[in-house]
Amino acid sequence: MAETTATAEHLALLLTESGMQRMAARALCALLYAEQETMTAGELGERLSASAGAVSGALKTLVTLNLVERVPAPGSRREHYRMRADGWAVMTGGNNRLIDAMVRSAEEGITAVGEDSIAGRRLAEMRDFYAYIQREIPALIERWHQQRRVR
Amino acid sequence: MAETTATAEHLALLLTESGMQRMAARALCALLYAEQETMTAGELGERLSASAGAVSGALKTLVTLNLVERVPAPGSRREHYRMRADGWAVMTGGNNRLIDAMVRSAEEGITAVGEDSIAGRRLAEMRDFYAYIQREIPALIERWHQQRRVR
DNA sequence: CTGAAGCTTCACGAATTACTGAAGATTCAG
DNA sequence: CTGAATCTTCAGTAATTCGTGAAGCTTCAG
Missing domain, CATH: 1.10.10.10 (Winged helix-like DNA-binding domain superfamily/Winged helix DNA-binding domain)
Structure with missing residues (x-):
């Protein structure tokens, strides 16, 4: 060794x-x-x-x-x-707390500046992206577990 | 404001x-x-x-x-x-460098201890997981860009 | 060509973070 | 119940990271 x-x-x-x-x-x-x-x-x-x-x-x-x-x-x-055993999956999926915070933070920003400003458009993009990730990551991890069970 | x-x-x-x-x-x-x-x-x-x-x-x-x-x-x-504009996608997908390193690191470990040892099995799980993520993340980001183009 | 404005680099010092060592808490054997 | 072994907490200190300020470089106006 x-x-x-x-x-x-x-x-x-x-x-x-x-x-x-x-x-x-x-x-x-x-x-x-x-x-x-x-x-x-x-x-x-x-x-x-x-x-x-x-x-x-x-x-x-x-x-x-x-x-x-x-x-x-x-x-x-x-x-x-x-x-x-599923530590790595937890570590990757566990960013959810961060991702939730990103979505909330973007929304907070939009509330402050309005959606139809320059910053507002950038913030909306950020919110949409993280909302997408928020939806998709759990599915990604789930597929991993499924695949793994097959073997 | x-x-x-x-x-x-x-x-x-x-x-x-x-x-x-x-x-x-x-x-x-x-x-x-x-x-x-x-x-x-x-x-x-x-x-x-x-x-x-x-x-x-x-x-x-x-x-x-x-x-x-x-x-x-x-x-x-x-x-x-x-x-x-795609900064957030870059930030999320850009972990690829880290993920590549994780896969390599796991493989390196397996070479050192062999796949049929206690540590070897843990490392194989790690390698498989990150190889999966490595495959899936680009597709995830790609779907985001596609969805976005539609609007 | 010359000077001015702005950017970059770097050494030093300030602030933060992380570790040690010791004291206290917990658990279990006898 | 008592003592020993192990773990946790915490204050102080060591180490690291981070930002400033100054000096140097680059670019551009005149």
């Missing part, structure tokens, strides 16, 4: 550059590349050379985002964590 | 929280809410109370991302800028 840590960290860097918090990205990638079903917070800390506090914060974020889940405890020790 | 600056800044904040650089987000939103077709770097600086340097950097970023375009100069003064 090659040095997977470097590969994992490389992906983490990519996610960080796309806006994810650094430690959250590192923890997610460590879970992704782990040759175990689950990891404890302590194991993650060791693997990442990070303090317990940093790991705790990162896991909280990841669990909130539904990218990682607490596992009830397979053996019987403390909390175990694993990346959710 | 209400105070549109606050609305613009609010949207900018949202974009910042989603990973866009602060000043780039502010400049984009200023252009979005502007009651003019185009703005010069100087006008933007004034509107944002930001230094020329900061505006210059932000515009460079936005032009590189294809969210904003230089306008050849309508009158004859210096560079004018405007938000591209």
